[in-house]
Amino acid sequence: MMTDRRSFLRGALAAGVAGAVAGPSAAGAASPARATEAATRPFHGEHQAGILERTRRRTVVVSFDATAAGRSELTELFRTLTDRARALTGGGAPGDTGIAAPPADSGVLGPDVPGAGLLVTVGVGASLFDDRYGLAGRRPPGLTQMPMFPNDALESAWCHGDLSLQLSADDDDTVVHALRDVARHTRGAMQVRWRMNGFSSPPRPSGTPRNLMGFKDGISNPDVADPRAMSRLVWAAPGTTGKGRNAPEPAWTAGGSYLVIRLIRMLVEFWDRVGLDEQEQMFGRSRDTGAPLDGNHELDEPRYAADPIGKVIPLTSHIRLSNPRTPQTADSRILRRGFNYDRGVDAVGDLDMGLIFTCYQQDVARQFETVQHRLKDEPLTDYIRPFGGGYFFALPGVRDSTDFFARALLS
Structure with a gap:
């Protein structure tokens, strides 16, 4: 391990700047597609990419x-x-490492690495704030270890971690290339605890993508184009105290957000034997259109006030429990970012697939945990098994070329 660390400090860090993917200027004029990507989401900014942006495939x-x-x-x-995220999202030609050295790049994306709309999102877990690095006093007060909720079946090998990394793009090889690059340059400083590959389905036939139960997933997200909503629901609020805690949010968290990751297996063989009407009653939505059962279109607002006993949309339905749409529950909304996964089959030959549920919020206790407790024993729990994930804090964005991930935390 000490050899790995010395190699990491002596070689990989230098390669992160000198022998890595060069910026677009080093590779000549960018293609129109690449220029459009860069203009759409520059790497530098107050917030990280991958939170408000459209979901990649x-x-x-x-x-x-x-x-x-x-x-x-x-x-x-x-x-x-930071160096690797900046280089990989910007694209360009790998540098020349010399005749005797290994190539600067894996070559998976060819000789000229495209930015390809890659999104990189980095977070930190509660365990990073133990006594190893002197950070205990800087832990965001809402960042704790994810508990075992009712109906969970958490497996320790698939839970928690010191850091989280999400890499998203529209092509598999872009994601694989980025993961290999990060792993190469950080060897000796961090080690994979668990990983899950995911995909987002295209809209079928339109609107919000579907999960592997066949239902549209994430219809009622808050509007990411509304800065006031994002300030109230998503971004950390330094100096304020959250639900159930006395310590204020530290100043370094400005621009960041609390991230919850949940790995949820769907028992699809059983689900596929359930009648469509019963499925829709459990969700509270039409499977075909995504509309609430009292509406016609997926973006229609369910009319709970006109149905107080749940005759049309059951009181136990997922949408009614997760978002009751009352003034008292307005501040418990979360920003969902879900991906499907497929791991093949398990040891007994059952299909192993489900959902990588991620959500961002200002306060985990006020938002995700409040929603999660409302969902206790909902009918869907017979067909899902949450088995992994964790709580993380998505770091503030990298402001400029002199900045780096977690600079304010570590300074």
């Missing part, structure tokens, strides 16, 4: 254990993550 969600030896190496790790 492919993703990988990875949790890491930090193996850096001390605060200095941890700082270099975050500098390297």
